[in-house]
Every structure is written in C-alpha cells, then in structure tokens.
Amino acid sequence: MLSHLKKIRVVTSIIFVIFTSILFLDITGNWTRSLPEKVLFFQFVPSFLEFINIKSVAAIGFIIIILATLFSGRVYCSTICPLGMLQDIVIYTKRKLLKRSKRKKLRFDFQPAFNWVRYSILTVVIVTFLFGNIFLLYTLDPYSNYGRILTHLVKPIVIGINNIISSLLVMLDNYSVSPSTFNNVDVFTIVFALIVLFIVMLFSYKHGRFFCNTLCPVGAFLGLLSKFSLFKIVVNNDTCISCGACETVCKSECIDTKNEYVDFTRCVSCFNCFDVCPTHGLKYEFQPAKLLNKKEPKVKIKEPNQERRSFLLSIAAYTLTLTGISYAQNKIEVYKKNKIPVIRPNPITPPGSIGIDHFTDSCTACQLCISACPTHVLQPSFLEYGFLGMMVPMMNNKIGFCDYECTICSEVCPTNAIQPIDKEKKKLTQIGKAIFIKDNCVVHTQGTACGACSEHCPTKAVVMVPYKNNLKIPEVNEKICIGCGACEFACPTIPYKAIYVESNIVHAKAEPPKEEKIEEKVDFSEDFPF
Amino acid sequence: MNRRKFFKNSFGAGMAAFTALSFGSAPKLLSNVRKSENNMIYDLAAIKGGEPDVMFDKAIQAVGGIERFVKKNQVVVIKPNIGWNAEPERAANTNPKLVGRVVKRCYDAGAKDVYVFDHTCDNWQLCYSNSSIEEAVKNAGGKMVPGNSKSYYQEVTVSGGKSLKQVSVHELILESDVFINIPVLKDHNSVELSIAMKNLMGTVWDRRFWHRNNLQQCIADFPTYRKPDLNIIDAYSVMKKNGPKGISKNDCVIYKSQIISPDIVAADTAAARLFGSNPEDIDYIKIADEMGVGTMNLKNLSISRIKI
Numbered sequence: 001m002l003s004h005l006k007k008i009r010v011v012t013s014i015i016f017v018i019f020t021s022i023l024f025l026d027i028t029g030n031w032t033r034s035l036p037e038k039v040l041f042f043q044f045v046p047s048f049l050e051f052i053n054i055k056s057v058a059a060i061g062f063i064i065i066i067l068a069t070l071f072s073g074r075v076y077c078s079t080i081c082p083l084g085m086l087q088d089i090v091i092y093t094k095r096k097l098l099k100r101s102k103r104k105k106l107r108f109d110f111q112p113a114f115n116w117v118r119y120s121i122l123t124v125v126i127v128t129f130l131f132g133n134i135f136l137l138y139t140l141d142p143y144s145n146y147g148r149i150l151t152h153l154v155k156p157i158v159i160g161i162n163n164i165i166s167s168l169l170v171m172l173d174n175y176s177v178s179p180s181t182f183n184n185v186d187v188f189t190i191v192f193a194l195i196v197l198f199i200v201m202l203f204s205y206k207h208g209r210f211f212c213n214t215l216c217p218v219g220a221f222l223g224l225l226s227k228f229s230l231f232k233i234v235v236n237n238d239t240c241i242s243c244g245a246c247e248t249v250c251k252s253e254c255i256d257t258k259n260e261y262v263d264f265t266r267c268v269s270c271f272n273c274f275d276v277c278p279t280h281g282l283k284y285e286f287q288p289a290k291l292l293n294k295k296e297p298k299v300k301i302k303e304p305n306q307e308r309r310s311f312l313l314s315i316a317a318y319t320l321t322l323t324g325i326s327y328a329q330n331k332i333e334v335y336k337k338n339k340i341p342v343i344r345p346n347p348i349t350p351p352g353s354i355g356i357d358h359f360t361d362s363c364t365a366c367q368l369c370i371s372a373c374p375t376h377v378l379q380p381s382f383l384e385y386g387f388l389g390m391m392v393p394m395m396n397n398k399i400g401f402c403d404y405e406c407t408i409c410s411e412v413c414p415t416n417a418i419q420p421i422d423k424e425k426k427k428l429t430q431i432g433k434a435i436f437i438k439d440n441c442v443v444h445t446q447g448t449a450c451g452a453c454s455e456h457c458p459t460k461a462v463v464m465v466p467y468k469n470n471l472k473i474p475e476v477n478e479k480i481c482i483g484c485g486a487c488e489f490a491c492p493t494i495p496y497k498a499i500y501v502e503s504n505i506v507h508a509k510a511e512p513p514k515e516e517k518i519e520e521k522v523d524f525s526e527d528f529p530f
Numbered sequence: 531m532n533r534r535k536f537f538k539n540s541f542g543a544g545m546a547a548f549t550a551l552s553f554g555s556a557p558k559l560l561s562n563v564r565k566s567e568n569n570m571i572y573d574l575a576a577i578k579g580g581e582p583d584v585m586f587d588k589a590i591q592a593v594g595g596i597e598r599f600v601k602k603n604q605v606v607v608i609k610p611n612i613g614w615n616a617e618p619e620r621a622a623n624t625n626p627k628l629v630g631r632v633v634k635r636c637y638d639a640g641a642k643d644v645y646v647f648d649h650t651c652d653n654w655q656l657c658y659s660n661s662s663i664e665e666a667v668k669n670a671g672g673k674m675v676p677g678n679s680k681s682y683y684q685e686v687t688v689s690g691g692k693s694l695k696q697v698s699v700h701e702l703i704l705e706s707d708v709f710i711n712i713p714v715l716k717d718h719n720s721v722e723l724s725i726a727m728k729n730l731m732g733t734v735w736d737r738r739f740w741h742r743n744n745l746q747q748c749i750a751d752f753p754t755y756r757k758p759d760l761n762i763i764d765a766y767s768v769m770k771k772n773g774p775k776g777i778s779k780n781d782c783v784i785y786k787s788q789i790i791s792p793d794i795v796a797a798d799t800a801a802a803r804l805f806g807s808n809p810e811d812i813d814y815i816k817i818a819d820e821m822g823v824g825t826m827n828l829k830n831l832s833i834s835r836i837k838i
Binding site: 029163167170173175176178179181333334335374375400403404405406442446448449450451452454455456457458459460463464472490492493494513514515516517518520522524525527528529530 | 576578579615643645651652653655656660673674675676678679681682693718719720721737738739740741742743744745746747770771772774775777778780781782783784785786799800803804806813828833835837838
C-alpha cells in the first residue's frame, strides 16, 4: 500500500501543475475563464487571503490543507504547490541527465535543518502581515512566484514559438495562427522572477527541496503544523537495515539512516522513501504531538556553489530583448511636440478591486490577471504603489485600455483582491477620471481635426464640442467617466498625452451614460436624396 | 523579398501547371458579366427597403455584377468595419449578414481565396467574435485574418499624398488581386461621418500618425495610394449620434439602405446625403474630390435607384 503512495502523488501533482500552468500560459483566452476556481482552490496563500476577504466556504481550501497537514503531514508541498513541482522537475531532469556518468552526485544526504532561518522568516512574514503589509508574504509565496516565473519568463517563449509557427504558416498563405505580443514593460518583475527561478533551480539541483525548508513561509508554517500531525513517517526499527536507500532519494534531506531518524517537519510527503525501501523499514505511525526527541547529528553543509548556468543566461538575454519593444516612429511629421508632462500621483487599480488599499492588502502579485487581460492594460507596477507594493498589477494606459465589456481579471483573481464584478456594475465603476490638457491637444496646437479620445470613449464622457475654425475639441464630463483609459491610449500626441486618467484611490460610482431614443422614422418608399 | 513572393518563386511553376490542368481553357471573363435588367452598367447603385444580403444581390447587378470585379482564381481581400467590441444591433460595425453574403458571392465568382480583416480599435478577438462577422465569414467559407500584428504591415510610399507620404499597410491590401471595402455608414465625432474613405484607416498600422498630422488630409491622401476596387456601404442600421463607437442601439435608426460604387468619393457623397448631411461640409470628401480621387458630382454619374 505505502509503495503506491508515490504513484498517486506523482499523478496528482502532474494534473495540478499542468492545469495551473495552462492558466498562465494560455494565449488563446479559452481556458482562463473556466479553470481558476477549480484549480487554484487549494493554493494556500491565495485561499487564505480570499478567506479573510469573503469569509465564506468558497475559500476554505487552505483550511483543508491545514487539516490534511495535521492528519498526515505536508501533502500540499508535493502535490499542489507548483513551485514544488518545478523543483521536482529539476531533480528529475538532473537524475535523468546524470544517470550514467556521475552516479555519486545523484545522491541526497541527510542535512541538518536550518530552523532558525525558516522560522525567523515565517515570524517576520506573520508580523508584517499583522501590521497590514503582505509584501514579504507574496515575494516568498511559492504559488505567486511560480505565477511570475510563468508569466514573465515562460510565456514569452510560448509566444515566441507561437509567432514562429504563425509566420511559417503565413508563408503558406495560412492565417489560422495569429501572432501574439509580449507587452511587459516592467523590467523589475522580470529580473525578480529570474532571480527566484535561479535560486530555486540552484537549490533544487544541489539540495532538493532546500528552498521549501529554508525560504518558503508556507513550507515553514506547514512544517510547524506537521509537528502535531496524527500520522508521521518514522523509521521502523524492527525492519530497517540502515541500508541508506531512502536517504539517497529523500529530496528534503531529512532522513538520517545512521541514527534511524526522520525530521518530519521537513518532509514534503513525496513518498520516494517508501518506494525504494527494500524491507518496509519506514512506516506511517500514529504519533499525535510526539516530541521529536532524538538528537540531530551535526553535519556540515557545504555552501551552495554559485555555478553559472549558460541556459539561464540565454533565457535572460531572450527575455530582455523581448522587453525592448520600440514604439519609435521614423516618419517625417509636421506635428510639433507638446510640452506639458503628465504626472499621475497614484496608480489605477482594475474594476472590482475597490481601491488601492483593498487591492494592495490582498494581492499577491501572482500575475494571473496580467496573463488573462486581453487588452494588456494590466501590467506589473514598479514603485507606483511604493516599495512594499512592487509587482502588484496596475492599469497601464500606454499599453492598452480596459475593455468596456470585459470582467475577466475579476473572474480569475484567486485572492479576491479583484472581487467578482458583473458587467453592469463594472460599466458604472469609476476607477479614475479623465483629465484633459488642452495645451497638449492636436486640435489646439496643430489646428487640425482629431477626436481619437472621444471616438474610443465607451460612455461618451469625452465629447467633441465646437472650437474655432469649424473644428471640435474634446470636453470631459467627469460624472459619467469610468476611467477605462481608452481616451488616453488613443490620444496621438507625443511625447505627452493630451488626456489622461487620474486614479480614484477608492473607486466611485459613475452616472450611467445618457441614452436617448432618436425620433426619426424612415419611409422606405421615399425617393433618394440624390 | 516578401514572404508570399518567396513562396511563389519556389512553387510558382508547379502552381501554374496545376492551374492550367484544373481549368483547361482560359475563362471567358467578359462574357460572364451579367448586366442589370436594362443591360446598363451604372456608376453607382443605391437601394433601400430590404435585408442587407438581399439588397446586395440586387444592387450589385446594377454596377455590373460581382463578376465585373472578381475574376476566376483571384485573391480577394475584404475590409469591413470591425473596429469595436459591439454586438451587431449597435451598428458600430458592418452588418455581418452583408459581409457573409459578399464573401459567398466572391467564391461564386470563382475567387481562390477571400480574406477578411480589420485593424480594430478594441481588442481584435473580442471585436471579431462579438460583431458576429467572424462567424458569418467562416460560414461563407472566407478566412478571418488578424490585423493586430505589426509583422503583417509593410511600409509603402504614398506619392500622391500631401500629409501622408509614408504608411505601413496590411500585406493583404498590397498582395491581393481585388480589394473590396465594406464600411458602415455612421456618425463620427470629429470628421462628421465615417463611411468608405474613413474605413480605410483600418488597413494601416499607425493611425495616431494620421490624427497628429491633419486627419482630414490623411483620410483623403490614402486612397491616392490604393483605391478599393469596389465600395459597398452598409446603411441598414445607421448610428446617428455618439459615433463612431456608440453607446447603445438607441443611437441607431433603421435605414434599410445600401450604396455600391467603384468610385469611393461618389459613394461617400451619396451616403452623406442619405444620412442627411451636406457632403460639402465634410472636409475629407471635398479634399479627395479636389485631388481627383473620385467625384463628388453625382449629377455626372449614372445612378441606379432601386426600391424593394
């Protein structure tokens, strides 16, 4: 029975990681609508934050994980956690690659725990959380890190492959695969994801699940809980022959066969040990709150060697090149550059996020909304929310604008930082207000017609009113403006926009657009007017 | 060398042989042109009182039938207005029934491929699907092509242009044999009306350049580079205010009309009159007329006026 546990774990984890990855890598938009609620239900940190928000059974995924941990240990870490799966993939690949030549390198050895590191990180994360900031929580949360790695490092590769296929097909006059664009302009998020990926891959290459037992706050928290697990994995002193087989496959390096001891707080329930044990020398034992009284032997751990991985560098180079999207125009223009810079004091948050405070209190910057946003208006922030809000999404009207009919970010958000919002409510939610700068406007500076802002305005909060020489110039009615940013996006002036959206720190309610039925009856039998 | 030419150079010989085998004799194109009841080919046809697809089938005969414009084995590109994420009732985009019928008639006339695209203002996938145009085109056997990717656009020189001297145009416009323009007639907040010439803004990459550099002049400049072979103006439901995007279907009035002409300026002039505007008040129509893109003088044209 115990030897089957590994197979069950492997299959479950593969299902979870595939569906979680599809969410972030989907460039068709077909999957992201239906999957998130089902797939992300058990993600510990998002579920916890969602529960704080809505206090409903719809968000009890993390409670189930806690109960499962109290029953038999950290099952989350080896089945549901996508960053754990990423590490398992590294370990598996290493094993396959090194199989013949360097057999010795494949082995894991028992290492002592870095308890002071993991528990102090956990303490600081909890303390900062209680003080109302979740920056440390989301920078260390394994799910959110996985989201950032996929969104900013893997998705560009998917898009690249898609675009190569697309252009090959176009050569054959086939337009069935459409090219995608990679729009992230925030280099910090990419560098951050890259650093995390590097650390995670290096740690897992050298010492298995070392990340999970030192830096990860979820790992530390569940590790603490697993001290009180009803069932724990222990060495069966009657049958164990101290052959060391389990120790060499233990990714957490928490089995000490010499002393016949398992540090269950670090065990990620991968069940590799059961799989290799020739004598049933390990077992689950009913051990409620048994103190782990065996003394841990002192073993020195070698410092991780800072080896450089050329493939990582090439990923870095590729990603950075992709960010260099150029909007430069080389054409000869008669247009005179305008002079008044646009200064936006606060970032704009998406409809459903209530306001900056609510949004930054709950958002783990997992980037799922950014991945799902069809217009790419949602982009990671740099310092717009302050240092302790880095990477949290914001509306970037240079890249796109919020589609009037779209609510997908609120549908996918796993933490309820963006609360579900229906279309009708969204259309009246004012996330900001358009501000018109006449001195930057084409109509004023060039004396020619434009109206791009008003064209794009979904509520006609921006209308064109008579100006000199039969021209029309924009005018904003703030009451019906919802701050979608279409006007700002469409505004053609350079280098500064002539219309921009100023954020509502707390979202307001806009008045509905003015609709009037037109009284005009057309008589189809009448003659043509020409 | 562009991509299509690369392909054609490699396989050109094979394709030619295949074509010769498939069709045997040269198609007798001219004899295929069906004429209207009184055997006359008009410069412009105006029709009212029917469904969009029915009106097209009738009115196209007055300008010489679809066979006059689409010859056997030709590649056709159709440019409807699909600029906005709006359902068909709001008439912000061209009527899907009309687009679907035109695609079908192109194939009936022997077209090899019929491509449909627009460089949309809203997200292109949402526009394509919510306008119902994607569905209509696919049902008729046509191919929807994205217009959202810069890689599809190639820079050309507009030698006749005054403000617009250089522009990046979708490759389908450059490489197709036949270019059919199917705009929707609607109100426009800054240039009064959006009709056939304005619709061509959706074939270029950088619209902001137009907006910065005398929009009216740029609209008239572009057709000096490439005029559509045929303009079919959808005036079934007409957005009378809040254009070009509109707020709701309350902005629209049912006109059940359509205007067809190879002359883009004449088509815009007639459509403006239909709307109730004076074409003299619309700068880009006047400029285009002065530049010789087409004629505003409807009196000099033969016009077929049909009521159903």
